[in-house]
């Protein structure tokens with residue numbers, strides 16, 4: 001078989017600004033060892049996120065020019081609405097400026113003190129919106145999902161036994177919503193199987209609990225179902241996607257991922273009175289229901305991106321390019337989450353740096369080391385992002401200590417990825433010299449965005 005090539009040519013390019021290791025040492029200090037505080041022009045390869053960082057297609061840019069900027073009833077909205085209805089089968093579509101705006105609206109309605117929102121694994125902003133409402137977010141990922149080094153086809157699945165037990169224990173009346181994240185971002189970009197979605201839906205129906213999908217990476221998840229799940233090899237991606245959303249009462253979506261848009265999101269659902277409640281909240285903070293915090297041109301770009309992302313030659317290239325990086329690291333003995341995720345490779349930081357105690361945030365120390373060595377920006381997904389303190393002020397660690405290398409869509413070429421692998425392998429060889437970090441300043445919620453650290457001495 002030939003090399004799977006990028007299924008596109010490049011028409012417009014952006015420069016990468018090179019800097020030296022000495023310069024990066026200063027930059028890192030100035031940014032308090034927090035990659036979110038580094039200026040993007042100081043980054044060589046930016047793998048901080050796959051969110052909003054996609055290269056748009058010439059068709060999407062053409063769509064941008066077609067955007068109708070009317071306040072109400074723009075044709076761009078109706079194209080957006082119809083595309084989402086066609087793809088998902090969900091009839092009621094509400095645009096938002098990004099995924100977390102959709103979450104904020106949803107959990108303002110479903111959240112509240114004494115309530116539990118159950119998930120395979122909640123993303124950080126989703127959890128924050130749930131907790132802000134007073135409710136508790138509960139992760140019930142399957143057993144395979146808790147062992148990063150052991151491969152399994154659907155490590156993003158929810159543990160249906162735990163789901164049933166939780167409902168039994170707390171009572172269905174205290175569980176207003178179950179939300180499945182596809183793919184499971186915080187759990188390593190791992191997919192959820194159709195069978196699992198079907199089983200979760202059955203339990204939800206038996207207990208009269210609505211099921212929502214956090215659909216950010218729905219197309220990547222559908223591709224994994226096609227590749228790995230019995231009975232799906234001959235189905236088209238739109239067929240798989242339609243079936244997936246068919247089990248849902250609604251979804252939240254960040255169009256900054258699998259819609260190749262630089263901004264945008266939406267809520268979609270079946271229940272008219274719920275949609276009405278959502279629109280009422282939408283008008284207060286996002287905007288009128290036919291634009292919801294977006295420009296008409298954004299609605300056009302999203303509608304076009306949602307179709308493009310389901311192209312099989314794109315998905316084959318996309319998933320293969322992530323696996324390509326993962327394989328290179330595995331061959332060099334670097335501990336990575338297996339198998340490779342749909343949008344990112346995850347380094348297992350506590351195995352990479354076993355000499356650094358969790359209280360000194362090995363994931364953050366590794367992210368800092370990758371930047372210093374080769375100007376690569378990544379993000380810690382571990383105890384800095386998800387850790388909490390007990391009443392005595394002692395850190396309660398996250399389930400996994402990972403560093404995510406998220407690959408922006410259609411942005412980097414194979415030689416960029418080869419360079420990334422070289423840098424990581426170099427850092428791995430020198431791992432004994434890497435020191436832990438101590439927090440000097442932190443916010444009460446979502447602290448990883450603004451936290452300040454210094455090397456532990």
Ligand code: F0G
Nearest residue numbers: 049051098099100123125185216254256
């Ligand atoms: N849900 C998941 C699974 C996500 O990965 C994200 C964002 C959101 C919701 C929120 O969407 O950013 O449009 O408000 N994830 C980005 C990331 C930020 O880097 O993984 P948003």
